Amino acid sequence: MNAPASEFALIDRHFRRPVQHADVRVGIGDDAAVIAPTPGAELAVSVDMLVEGRHFMAGADPKALGHKALAVNLSDLAAMGARPRFALLAGALPEPDEAWLDAFMQGFRALAQRHDVELIGGDTTSGPRNLCVTVIGELPAGAAITRAGARAGDDIYVSGTLGAAALAVAAARGNVALADADRDRLRARLDRPEPRVGLGLGLRGVASAALDVSDGLTGDLAHILEASGCGATLEWARLPADPAIAARLDGPDRALALRCLLAGGDDYELCFTAPAHSRASIAALSHALDVACTRVGVIDAGDALAVVDRDGAPLQPLPRAFDHFA
Amino acid sequence: MNAPASEFALIDRHFRRPVQHADVRVGIGDDAAVIAPTPGAELAVSVDMLVEGRHFMAGADPKALGHKALAVNLSDLAAMGARPRFALLAGALPEPDEAWLDAFMQGFRALAQRHDVELIGGDTTSGPRNLCVTVIGELPAGAAITRAGARAGDDIYVSGTLGAAALAVAAARGNVALADADRDRLRARLDRPEPRVGLGLGLRGVASAALDVSDGLTGDLAHILEASGCGATLEWARLPADPAIAARLDGPDRALALRCLLAGGDDYELCFTAPAHSRASIAALSHALDVACTRVGVIDAGDALAVVDRDGAPLQPLPRAFDHFA
Numbered sequence: 267m268n269a270p271a272s273e274f275a276l277i278d279r280h281f282r283r284p285v286q287h288a289d290v291r292v293g294i295g296d297d298a299a300v301i302a303p304t305p306g307a308e309l310a311v312s313v314d315m316l317v318e319g320r321h322f323m324a325g326a327d328p329k330a331l332g333h334k335a336l337a338v339n340l341s342d343l344a345a346m347g348a349r350p351r352f353a354l355l356a357g358a359l360p361e362p363d364e365a366w367l368d369a370f371m372q373g374f375r376a377l378a379q380r381h382d383v384e385l386i387g388g389d390t391t392s393g394p395r396n397l398c399v400t401v402i403g404e405l406p407a408g409a410a411i412t413r414a415g416a417r418a419g420d421d422i423y424v425s426g427t428l429g430a431a432a433l434a435v436a437a438a439r440g441n442v443a444l445a446d447a448d449r450d451r452l453r454a455r456l457d458r459p460e461p462r463v464g465l466g467l468g469l470r471g472v473a474s475a476a477l478d479v480s481d482g483l484t485g486d487l488a489h490i491l492e493a494s495g496c497g498a499t500l501e502w503a504r505l506p507a508d509p510a511i512a513a514r515l516d517g518p519d520r521a522l523a524l525r526c527l528l529a530g531g532d533d534y535e536l537c538f539t540a541p542a543h544s545r546a547s548i549a550a551l552s553h554a555l556d557v558a559c560t561r562v563g564v565i566d567a568g569d570a571l572a573v574v575d576r577d578g579a580p581l582q583p584l585p586r587a588f589d590h591f592a
Numbered sequence: 593m594n595a596p597a598s599e600f601a602l603i604d605r606h607f608r609r610p611v612q613h614a615d616v617r618v619g620i621g622d623d624a625a626v627i628a629p630t631p632g633a634e635l636a637v638s639v640d641m642l643v644e645g646r647h648f649m650a651g652a653d654p655k656a657l658g659h660k661a662l663a664v665n666l667s668d669l670a671a672m673g674a675r676p677r678f679a680l681l682a683g684a685l686p687e688p689d690e691a692w693l694d695a696f697m698q699g700f701r702a703l704a705q706r707h708d709v710e711l712i713g714g715d716t717t718s719g720p721r722n723l724c725v726t727v728i729g730e731l732p733a734g735a736a737i738t739r740a741g742a743r744a745g746d747d748i749y750v751s752g753t754l755g756a757a758a759l760a761v762a763a764a765r766g767n768v769a770l771a772d773a774d775r776d777r778l779r780a781r782l783d784r785p786e787p788r789v790g791l792g793l794g795l796r797g798v799a800s801a802a803l804d805v806s807d808g809l810t811g812d813l814a815h816i817l818e819a820s821g822c823g824a825t826l827e828w829a830r831l832p833a834d835p836a837i838a839a840r841l842d843g844p845d846r847a848l849a850l851r852c853l854l855a856g857g858d859d860y861e862l863c864f865t866a867p868a869h870s871r872a873s874i875a876a877l878s879h880a881l882d883v884a885c886t887r888v889g890v891i892d893a894g895d896a897l898a899v900v901d902r903d904g905a906p907l908q909p910l911p912r913a914f915d916h917f918a
Contacts, residue, residue, distance in 0.1 A: 291634055292738055295819065297671035297803050298638035298729070300736045303629040308617055311712065312624035313726055315682040317719030345623035356641040356724050386637065393643030394720035398682050400639055403624070410626045412618055477623050493621065 276390055280367045281355070286384045290352070299386035301352060303404070310348035310403040310410060314338050318395035323438075328366045330457040331397070332373025337459045338480065339401040340381060341534040344466030345478040347411040348403030350383045356400075358393030370397075381463055409470045411538070416475040416494035420539040422563040423548065425462050428483060429511035429523070430455035432530025442519055448510040455508070459534040465559075468551040469538055476538035482529035484584060487537055488571055494539075497568025502528060503576045506560040528573065529585035539565055602716055606693045607681070612710050616678070625712035627678060629730070636674035636729040636736060640664050644721035649764075654692045656783040657723070658699025663785045664806065665727040666707060667860040670792030671804040673737040674729030676709045682726075684719030696723075707789055735796045737864070742801040742820035746865040748889040749874065751788050754809060755837035755849065756781035758856025768845055774836040781834070785860040791885075794877040795864055802864035808855035810910060813863055814897055820865075823894030828854060829902045832886040854899065855911035865891055 277294070285293040292300035303309060316335050318324055336353060343350050355374070359367070378385060383401070434456040436442045437449070444452060462478070469476060475490050483505070491498055507515065507527050514523035540548060545561075552559040573581045603620070611619040618626035629635060642661050644650055662679060669676050681700070685693070704711060709727070760782040762768045763775070770778060788804070795802060801816050809831070817824055833841065833853050840849035866874060871887075878885040899907045 291734075292636075292672075292736055296738050296740075297668040298636040298674065298727075300634050300636050300672065300674075300731065302634045302733065305631065308626050308628045309635075310618075310624040310626050311678075311680060311726075311728070313680045313682045313713060313715050313724070315684060315715045315717055315719075315722070315724060317684050317717055317722075320684075320717060320719050342623040346618075346626065348624065348626075352637070354637060354639045354726060356639045358641060358643050358646075358722060387639060389639050389641045389724075391641055391643055391646060393641075393646050393722065396641070396643075396684060396719065396722045396724075398639070398641060398715075398722075398724040400637075400680060400726040401624075402637070405626065407628065408617075410618055412622050414622075 276362055276367065280371050281385060281388055283385070290384055290386055293386050294388065299354070301386065306407055307404045308407050308410065310343055310346045310405055311400065312339055312342035313398065313400045314342070315396065315398045327457065328369035329373035332370035333377050333458050335397045335399050336374050336377050336383070337461050338534065339399045340461035340463055341459065341478040341480065343401055343403035344462045345411070345476050345536055346403070346405065347409060347466045347470040347476070348405045349467060350381045350401060350403045350463060352386045352402040353378060353383050354387040354400040355385060356389040356398040358391050358396040360392065360395060411469060411473050411476040413475050413477050413490045413493035416490050416496055416539040416565045417541070418496055418565055418567040420474050420541055420565040421545065421561050422487070422498060422500065422565060423538050423540065423559045424479070424483065424506055424535055424562050425465055425557055425559055426535045427506045427508045427558070428479065428533050428535060429526035429530050430508035431459070431532035432526035433508065433510055436522060436526065442522055444510065452508070452510060456532055459532065461534060462536045462557065464555050465536055465551070465557050468555060472544050472547050472551070473538040473540050476536055479533045479535045479537050481531050483537060484528050484571060484573060490537070490539065491571055497566045497570045498563055499566060499572045499574055500563035501576065502573050502581055504560065504562045506558055525585040602688055602693065606697050607711060607714055616710055616712055619712055620714065625680070627712065632733055633730045634733050634736065636669055636672045636731055637726065638665055638668035639724065639726045640668070641722065641724045653783065654695035655699035658696035659703050659784050661723045661725050662700050662703050663787050664860065665725045666787035666789055667785065667804040667806065669727055669729035670788045671737070671802050671862055672729070672731065673735060673792045673796040673802070674731045675793060676707045676727060676729045676789060678712045678728040679704060679709050680713040680726040681711060682715040682724040684717050684722040686718065686721060737795060737799050737802040739801050739803050739816045739819035742816050742822055742865040742891045743867070744822055744891055744893040746800050746867055746891040747871065747887050748813070748824060748826065748863070748865050748891060749885045750805070750809065750832055750861055750863050750888050751791055751883050751885055752861045753832045753834045753884070754805065754859050754861060755852035755856050756834035757785070757858035758852035759834065759836055762848060762852065768848055770836065778834070778836060782858055785858065787860060788862045788883065790881050791862055791877070791883050794881060798870050798873050798877070799864040799866050802862055805859045805861045805863050807857045809863060810854050810897060810899060816863070816865065817897055823892045823896045824889055825892060825898045825900055826889035827902065828899050828907055830886065830888045832884055851911035
């Protein structure tokens with residue numbers, strides 16, 4: 267094994283690489299990175315902090331964690347319709363574990379390369395394990411898809427499927443038993459979420475509002491309603507449930523399955539709204555990207571979120587969204 | 593006291609404010625912030641993570657910590673010659689302590705306002721206390737002062753005074769006794785460093801290389817030498833020592849004082865190089881800003897850093913710089 271590494275040697279070995287993009291004027295290794303924004307472009311910037319014991323367990327696979335630390339940030343850019351460009355990584359580690367860092371950076375870099383994201387800066391320190399990633403994406407001026415653009419009559423969509431990550435968490439806690447056939451798939455949804463970057467780009471000029479489903483659909487959709495000043499009706503039976511969720515909606519695990527579906531976190535799908543005249547565009551986009559986009563409800567002029575059965579009866583009680591300080 | 597606060601209520605109360613600058617297209621409260629860079633400008637981006645027990649003690653004054661968390665980042669922008677514009681704050685807290693957060697944000701905002709920095713995003717979570725700040729500054733294209741521009745014959749300068757913060761740390765650890773007259777001043781240097789933003793802006797087009805003295809002068813200067821491919825001679829007796837350091841250089845605390853002066857971290861002064869023909873410009877800048885800029889050595893064509901006495905004899909042994917994983 268290597269000798270105990272100094273902070274600077276760690277940076278050289280694991281983070282510093284030749285600059286890849288011409289618009290990175292100064293990369294890793296100075297007091298700050300310097301980038302030259304594309305003329306006329308706007309920049310979307312987001313930061314997410316992942317804490318051991320809260321967002322991942324001690325002993326979590328470092329390669330998966332490297333993937334996830336970047337993925338949750340790219341998901342935020344996707345929700346704005348921004349093209350990911352740059353990332354900065356700050357991390358606290360209990361000790362300078364070279365094997366751990368190497369695996370973490372493998373996961374991080376593999377996802378970064380797929381989306382042509384360049385690591386331009388960071389910080390390393392000792393401390394309780396904590397990964398903090400900042401991402402910067404580019405957008406044509408005025409093209410950002412915010413949470414504030416939903417209008418009465420707009421359709422509500424969800425990409426992919428919901429509930430898998432929360433069901434994997436419930437299984438890890440011993441609250442539910444999974445079939446062998448489901449276990450790996452659900453765990454992969456939790457550990458290696460795929461940010462919907464291509465969908466986000468395709469939704470520019472199409473979606474009226476969007477966000478990523480990180481804390482649970484009902485809670486996240488409520489943020490769109492609050493920002494847009496409107497209400498909505500969500501038909502929960504239309505929600506694109508993961509098959510393992512769908513199979514539990516009529517059995518003894520119904521309450522758990524409903525909670526995973528409506529309030530489960532960590533799915534990193536996009537929830538977005540669009541006027542009815544965009545249905546054909548969205549269907550074409552969904553087909554081209556091979557990403558399901560399911561119509562699950564409608565925005566109205568009210569100020570509340572109603573979650574209803576097929577017959578319009580309200581679902582009671584409504585599962586609560588995840589809150590980091592609840 | 594308040595009822596237990598949800599994460600979103602915390603964000604609303606402590607972080608979210610009306611957008612201040614027209615080029616912030618989307619502020620706090622969406623998946624990402626969106627900014628419209630000044631046409632033709634380049635952006636400097638830096639991130640720093642502060643960990644309880646490592647960069648600050650449990651029970652540290654939250655208001656001072658809010659100041660310092662931003663100050664150390666603004667110091668990085670100053671070292672590039674960038675004008676601070678935007679910040680993102682990610683934080684893990686053991687519990688949602690409203691009084692602590694309120695004080696922290698008072699310190700953070702007071703410094704942000706002085707430098708017209710807008711908080712545009714962030715993340716909050718529970719976990720061992722950890723503050724991670726990302727800052728974005730603006731620069732005219734090509735104007736960044738990097739570490740790589742020092743050339744043989746350039747003068748080496750240090751701003752302000754050195755050693756105060758490290759002496760305050762030594763006193764806090766019981767390694768040295770301070771006079772009453774010194775205690776508050778030294779502690780303030782450690783807890784509330786003033787980033788040299790104005791000096792950094794003034795050094796654009798004047799300095800050939802710069803960085804901020806965060807880990808200790810000799811170690812930091814070595815980064816300039818490595819990046820610039822040159823050597824240097826530093827006359828340690830010319831270093832602008834804090835008065836409490838200067839008073840100890842000839843007594844029983846000499847070794848400690850030398851270590852604070854040459855290898856003490858957390859001073860956040862600028863160390864920069866400039867060709868000899870810039871001496872008058874630097875003197876004028878120093879006078880205009882009321883910031884001492886002391887000439888302390890010279891860059892040479894070698895590949896080593898020599899620290900010498902007045903008579904040119906090498907100082908042995910050389911105190912070691914601070915390393916987070918040493």
